[in-house]
Amino acid sequence: MTTTTGLLRAHALHKSFGRTEALRGASVDVAAGEVLALTGPSGSGKSTLLLCLAGVLRPEAGSVTYDGRRLDDLGEGERTRLRRREFGLVLQFGQLVPELSAVQNVMVPLLLERHDRAAARTAALAWLERLGAHGLADALPGDLSGGESQRVAMARALVTGPAVVFADEPTGALDTVSGEEVMEVLVSTARDTGAAIVLVTHDNRVAAYADREVVLRDGTLDPSAAVTP
Ligand SMILES: Nc1ncnc2c1ncn2[C@@H]1O[C@H](COP(=O)(O)OP(=O)(O)OP(=O)(O)O)[C@@H](O)[C@H]1O
Numbered sequence: 001m002t003t004t005t006g007l008l009r010a011h012a013l014h015k016s017f018g019r020t021e022a023l024r025g026a027s028v029d030v031a032a033g034e035v036l037a038l039t040g041p042s043g044s045g046k047s048t049l050l051l052c053l054a055g056v057l058r059p060e061a062g063s064v065t066y067d068g069r070r071l072d073d074l075g076e077g078e079r080t081r082l083r084r085r086e087f088g089l090v091l092q093f094g095q096l097v098p099e100l101s102a103v104q105n106v107m108v109p110l111l112l113e114r115h116d117r118a119a120a121r122t123a124a125l126a127w128l129e130r131l132g133a134h135g136l137a138d139a140l141p142g143d144l145s146g147g148e149s150q151r152v153a154m155a156r157a158l159v160t161g162p163a164v165v166f167a168d169e170p171t172g173a174l175d176t177v178s179g180e181e182v183m184e185v186l187v188s189t190a191r192d193t194g195a196a197i198v199l200v201t202h203d204n205r206v207a208a209y210a211d212r213e214v215v216l217r218d219g220t221l222d223p224s225a226a227v228t229p
Helices: 046-053 076-086 102-112 117-130 146-158 176-193
Strands: 008-017 020-030 035-039 061-066 087-090 164-168 196-200 212-217
Touching: 008 046, 020 035, 020 046, 020 061, 035 046, 046 164, 046 196, 076 087, 087 146, 102 117, 102 146, 117 146, 146 164, 146 176, 164 176, 176 196
Parallel strands: 035 196, 035 212, 087 164, 164 196
Antiparallel strands: 008 020, 008 061
């Protein structure tokens, strides 16, 4: 059952890369439908925390719980299915598949879930339209601007109707105007669908779109710096 609070929880996470301790006891809760910004200095562990919450990275200690289920209790197949169905991911440069057109990129998550091709195309076109990118359906990623790529990446993240969208510096490669447009589209669409957003950013203007901001320092949360914009 989905509760209205604490949909996604990280508790006391530790994650190292070699001798670098990226996370040292980080804990955070994400409520259903909330827009949460993870901020903090470069190297403080923001992306690592986001990827642990998204089930992409496995922490060495601590737990991530989604809708009452611990991700580390799930087998690899079950984790992958949960990620595909419940989570959407938007990264800094869109990370679209260069050989596929915009609409084909957006269809990928549905085809992985074995949706019928025609239905997947119809849904993908509808999402592109919703994100103001309908005219781009047949364009290849190499022909898109940064802002256009991010709209397509957001359509791909939202097409499965996820409960949580993870966005790591989604406007980091964009100029201010395109960045604001992308944030407005992302946040308003999430509000419409009820999806929560976990957003990594070092840009205060981007963090201002969030309902809540938590600040990381040295791999843990800095409670004294928590801000509600
Ligand atoms: N795949 C990796 N391999 C080795 N070290 C890594 C890896 N990912 C992260 N790190 C290290 O872990 C620490 C935390 O990195 P992370 O990317 O989570 O921080 P961040 O706050 O998102 O930083 P930034 O704002 O610069 O992106 C850094 O010291 C980084 O160099």
